[in-house]
Amino acid sequence: MSFQATTMKISDLADNTGEWLRGTGPESDIVISSRIRLARNVARFPFLSRANVKQKKELEEIIRERIKDSDISQDLCYLNLADITPVDRLFLVERHLISREHAGGEGERGVAFGKSETVSLMVNEEDHLRIQVIRSGFELKEAWKTIDDIDNKLERKLNYAYSSRFGYLTACPTNVGTGMRASVMLHLPALGMTHHIEKVFTAVMKLGLVVRGLYGEGTQVSGDLYQISNQFTLGKSEVEIIEIIESVIPRITSYERMARKALVSESREQLEDRVWRSYGMLKVARLISSEEIMHLLSQVRMGVNLGIINDIEMKTLNELFILTLPGHLQKLEGRELNSTQRNIIRASYVRKRLEKIKSLKG
Amino acid sequence: MKCESCNKKHATVHLTEIVGTAKKERHLCEECAQSINTHLTKIPSPTEILTSLINQVAPEINEMSKIVCPVCGLSYLEFRSNGRLGCPMDYTIFRKGLIPLLEKMHSSTQHVGKVPSRAGKELIKKNELMQLRNELNKAVEKEDYERAAELRDKIYELSGDNDED
Numbered sequence: 001m002s003f004q005a006t007t008m009k010i011s012d013l014a015d016n017t018g019e020w021l022r023g024t025g026p027e028s029d030i031v032i033s034s035r036i037r038l039a040r041n042v043a044r045f046p047f048l049s050r051a052n053v054k055q056k057k058e059l060e061e062i063i064r065e066r067i068k069d070s071d072i073s074q075d076l077c078y079l080n081l082a083d084i085t086p087v088d089r090l091f092l093v094e095r096h097l098i099s100r101e102h103a104g105g106e107g108e109r110g111v112a113f114g115k116s117e118t119v120s121l122m123v124n125e126e127d128h129l130r131i132q133v134i135r136s137g138f139e140l141k142e143a144w145k146t147i148d149d150i151d152n153k154l155e156r157k158l159n160y161a162y163s164s165r166f167g168y169l170t171a172c173p174t175n176v177g178t179g180m181r182a183s184v185m186l187h188l189p190a191l192g193m194t195h196h197i198e199k200v201f202t203a204v205m206k207l208g209l210v211v212r213g214l215y216g217e218g219t220q221v222s223g224d225l226y227q228i229s230n231q232f233t234l235g236k237s238e239v240e241i242i243e244i245i246e247s248v249i250p251r252i253t254s255y256e257r258m259a260r261k262a263l264v265s266e267s268r269e270q271l272e273d274r275v276w277r278s279y280g281m282l283k284v285a286r287l288i289s290s291e292e293i294m295h296l297l298s299q300v301r302m303g304v305n306l307g308i309i310n311d312i313e314m315k316t317l318n319e320l321f322i323l324t325l326p327g328h329l330q331k332l333e334g335r336e337l338n339s340t341q342r343n344i345i346r347a348s349y350v351r352k353r354l355e356k357i358k359s360l361k362g
Numbered sequence: 363m364k365c366e367s368c369n370k371k372h373a374t375v376h377l378t379e380i381v382g383t384a385k386k387e388r389h390l391c392e393e394c395a396q397s398i399n400t401h402l403t404k405i406p407s408p409t410e411i412l413t414s415l416i417n418q419v420a421p422e423i424n425e426m427s428k429i430v431c432p433v434c435g436l437s438y439l440e441f442r443s444n445g446r447l448g449c450p451m452d453y454t455i456f457r458k459g460l461i462p463l464l465e466k467m468h469s470s471t472q473h474v475g476k477v478p479s480r481a482g483k484e485l486i487k488k489n490e491l492m493q494l495r496n497e498l499n500k501a502v503e504k505e506d507y508e509r510a511a512e513l514r515d516k517i518y519e520l521s522g523d524n525d526e527d
Contacts, residue, residue, distance in 0.1 A: 041450065043450060044450075046433070046448055046449040047434075047448055047449055047450075049444075049446045050434045050435070050436060050448035050449060148476070152479070155478050155479065156479075159480065160478055160480075162477075163450075163453060163454075163473075164477075164485050164489075165471070165472060165473065166453050166464075166473055167473030167475055168473075168476075169450040169453055170447075171446050171447055172446055172447070173445075173447065173460060173464060173467065174445075174467055176453070176464070176468075176473075177468065177470075177473045178475040178476065180475070208469075232468040232469065232470070233468060234464060234467075234468035234470050234471065234472070234473060235468050235469060235470020235471070235472060235473075235474060236474065236475070237474050237475040237476070237493055238476055240493075
């Protein structure tokens, strides 16, 4: 087995997005995506914070070769992060193919990912190996099946650090045990507008779950996008953890739907005005910051869900959240851009995408 | 005022003793006061205050502070200051300190999830049994006796004749 021809250029990816943004799957009006990641380390090697340059290099080689030898490699291509530019790394972060820590890390490290971008394997991140599977909509169980299978295939080739007491041993004890973080990305504009979101957080935290922004730990919430994931990784099985999250999500989505309904019945005109103004802004503005576009897209997305706007596809909206991020704009233009330049290009890119819809319909 | 005890040095410690209803005042120099009643003059040093505070918050640190992993060279104190372990062996070396930490983070210290097939069939069976027992307890709590009976049978089946407990 071997990797796909690595002639793939990152710029080839820039004008579309991964499969997980297509806006399909259960509850996809509110649940954007379901993601699971597993943290694994190779036995008889130090964790990365204590590994020297030689050991890091050795680890990168061993893991890359074992992935290549495994049954999953034919669908994957591999990039060495030390060989690509900071803009390329930012681009991969925005697509959720690597983490911020992985992008900003040092030394030999890489990522293997599939063409559909549902699977990615980060080599030498915080742990030696982090496997990730993302799916569109509310499909944690499906994601678990896929990632469990990949993990089993790799386990035949790699000797993982494991103890019967503590499970999979990880660099940070917050991940030990299953090494699993399962998360669901939710779009909750109405709960935000009606100030009920805090209640959701409190309830969720009581169950041992945490709420984070779009790009995980320590990131700000924008575009009303929230990630809900498990805090604990030890003492419960992978399936038990997934079931806890699965039991909570439908309650949050129905709460969001109730809040939307209340907005429609109590202040229909104001709501429609907000949605149409946001849509209008996207169609005419000449400068849009990344913060503003998240807000505008969030309003329009809710408008589409509520049937206020009919001429734009969910997939297009989901994609615009990612395609208008700084790394993507710079990749699209093929050069580095400062923030004002990005704001101009962002606005013109969105205008073009939305004009296309009109002409297709027209 | 001279010290009542030695009558030489200046009295800097003034004590009021109450025995029954009688009140007795004593004026002593620091040395004499210390020899009479050591704990009265002992003021804890900042290090002592800190140590007692650490003992209250994280009692294992004091005891563990001298431990260094012979494999990766990480000390327990380094681990506590940056939160990252240095190698898989640290879980064994720092076990005593880690257990209360894991209890706080995960409300548990025992893995019950996936077992790599390399780790052996016995371990897989053990974990499966542990999970079934957890479920059994939950079923009993919920008074779902039908499910409990089902689980009990499964446990018997899996553990064979010699249940390890």
